[in-house]
Amino acid sequence: MLYGIDISNHQGGAFDLRRTRAEGFDFAFLKATDGAGWVDPQFGRNLGEARGAGLLVAAYHYQRGNASAAAQVDTITRTVPRDVPVIPDVEKDGGNLALTRDIVGRLRGAGYTVPLVYVPRWYWRDTLGSPPLDGLPPLWSSRYPDMNGGYASQIYARVPANYWDGYGGAGVEVLQFTSSATVAGHTPVDANAYRGTRDQLAALLSSRSNPQKEVDMPAIPVSLPHSADWNYVALPFESNANSTVVGDAWFTIFAAWGEVEYEVVTIGGGLKLVGLIGTAPTAGRLADRQRNFWQVPSGLEGIALRYRARNAKGETTNGRIGYSFPQKGK
Template sequence: MPRLRVLALLSALALSACGAPQLSVPVGDVTAANFGDRKPFDWPGQSPDRYAVHGIDVARFQQPLNWGEARVSGVNFAFIKATEGGDLLDPMFQNHWEGAGRAGVARGAYHFYYFCTTPEKQARWFIENVPKTAGMLPPVLDLEWNPFSPTCTLRPPADTVRRNAQTFLSILRAHYGQQPVVYTTPEFYAQNDMGRLRGVEFWLRSTAAHPSEKYPDERWTFWQYTSTGRVPGAAGDIDINVYAGSPSSWDNWLSRRQVR
């Protein structure tokens, strides 16, 4: 069973003051969250604070982190953007990937889906840029509408969305040996009847209500609860997430779901 490390704020500040060393904590050991929020939400009922295992997701919008400081401050896992569509590689992927790995953060890579490119091409692009690495988390497929795309605002019918998603997921599962996790938003989930996807675990966005309110009857493994979080070791706003279970179930989940 992993140890729950409750780290005092004073200790974290002292570490930062001494040159902000790139510390490492073993993957699976749960460190307690010492986070803030620029726009905190007054959670009624089921607050994210009731969950022990917190983590973040990052992309090119986040500059290099002090991953060691983030790790001891409660970043137990990180989903890192790798690719988008069939030809875009996130320029910060390698930096975030290596930094998280050195600090003992359980790390996974995600792909932002592009509705104007075939799922086969997108899956090949992800595989080309994300090496199969022992211990990594399952890959993630990020499914959401992107109305701000300069080149593609296509919104296919729901059955096409689900069919193409299954194609992408199947290719990645065959390569990495793990069924990918699916990230989505309330609007996208409802409009495309994403509950009909079978055999997947969900990472759900819900920043003003518990997922049980936004996604009735859906099971979830990860919950993204804010996009304005503040995490030691990271500059500016950052997305924060929780894992659905206890520290002991996190340990069990890792043992089942890490890539071999």
Template sequence: MNGPPTMKNVLRALCGTSIVTLGMAAAMPMAQAHAKPALPTPTAAARAAGITTAGGAYPGWESKRASSTQQAPQQMAPMYTSGNAYGVDVSAYQGSVAWGTLRAEGFQFAYVKATEGTNYTSSRFGSQYSGSYSSGMIRGAYHFALPNQSSGSYQADYFIAHGGGWSRDGRTLPGALDIEYNPYGSSCYGYGWSGMTSWIKSFVNRYHYRTGRYPVVYTTYDWWRTCTGNTSALAGLTPFWIAQYSHVPTQLPAGTRSSYIWQYSQSGGLDKNRFNGTIAGLRSLALR
């Protein structure tokens, strides 16, 4: 005797499958909600700027391509003084970095690429992040945003899960969101002004919820005006890191009085940055 039918046997008879299979099928939509998109192909403009494969994007790639002159920071004055802190930003492209040499040259902070979109993590992040710290620098991680791949909140979670968090140790800067021209397609990733603003706020708010800090936002004024309509939605909320190679950045996101960090040059294989304050102010940003 097989005994009375069980619910498991009834379901098998009706559906021709097992309970385990049914459970897996039911779980698939959730698992696929953030399935990794196909790796994008760099545009001709991006390739001209050195981005030859997906994951190769870096801060200011479009500015580098478009800029025909680069001036030394000491030739640019208004909002900066000789007491400012200097730094660099790096990605896997730089490979092994001579952190001790950079520190000896006077660079005091670094931003290191951790992630891009939803399916790239830098193979060099761990060594670069720890190397900059060991040299005595204050360091932080950055995420290159690809808003057409997922929601802002999902990319914030992805960033945090792969090195983009923050700790109150006085040596860790808040993570940075690199949001700029798309090296793989349409400039604004298919968004209008309000949609792009909402995406950025989604990332920023999720990062704040998870870490207690608002991220630094890296961008160019030209992209911010083109793709957000020069929104003031983040003014006074997030520190801005602005790229401008020909002069001190005077055009800034609406409501922003000055940039916290200025990317002024890409030379010698490195992006160079200047903090709008002294090393004490930089430590304050790390602790805030």
């Protein structure tokens, strides 16, 4: 069992994160931004102190339903370094899950990992109406046995096992089990638990969440006849009917190296892929390490891809293309 804290400007300045680490905590989730434009004045200091103390870190963003995903992600990208995981915090005045999915997709498109999403059970049930959480990262949830204070380990001893039960089809990876802990001389402080090892938590925070498989397709030859230079492949897509690919999740293709042309075709139901930002073309060109993302709508039966190694001048060249699907855990 690992313990962690989540803090913000509400704890004031000079939160002693080295003492926090010495008291046995392993991670800290730090408030970075709120809606469109607001930045937590303690975030920069807290991030530096937490890393210096050896704590595993993530930033969290308070989602606001009255601001667009684009505006909120713009605030995040101006504040949070790309090597810091970002967790959307969806609660009071947070709007709906369509906004959350948009924010998650845009963050991933901007190069961030989004390992968790904070959607408290009460908000999911009472405000959102208990919708499915397919396509979102695993849960950082919250539920308290009481409002009594104490040290984190003392309070956690009062937590029933069923507080870890998931909801909306999503599992709980991190549990905020109190807002009343005493940590490093501060009271009250939010305390969290993770049921795993430090290495496992580090892997979770550095992952893209919903485990993905990244597969390189066969290398494209250096030169191909112009009359037969397209390669076709039916991707190993498994539809929602067999509960493997997450509906409304993100499908990615990328140029592993070189330059490639591509065309993506969907199969079944006449459904079209929706681009990550604006209208992402289902046909185009990618250069070294570039990616394109699309949302996979529920009901899609398959995806096919054709590709060839061509540069912007239409000349044949070297290239390799790859893809990834979010997969449900087994």
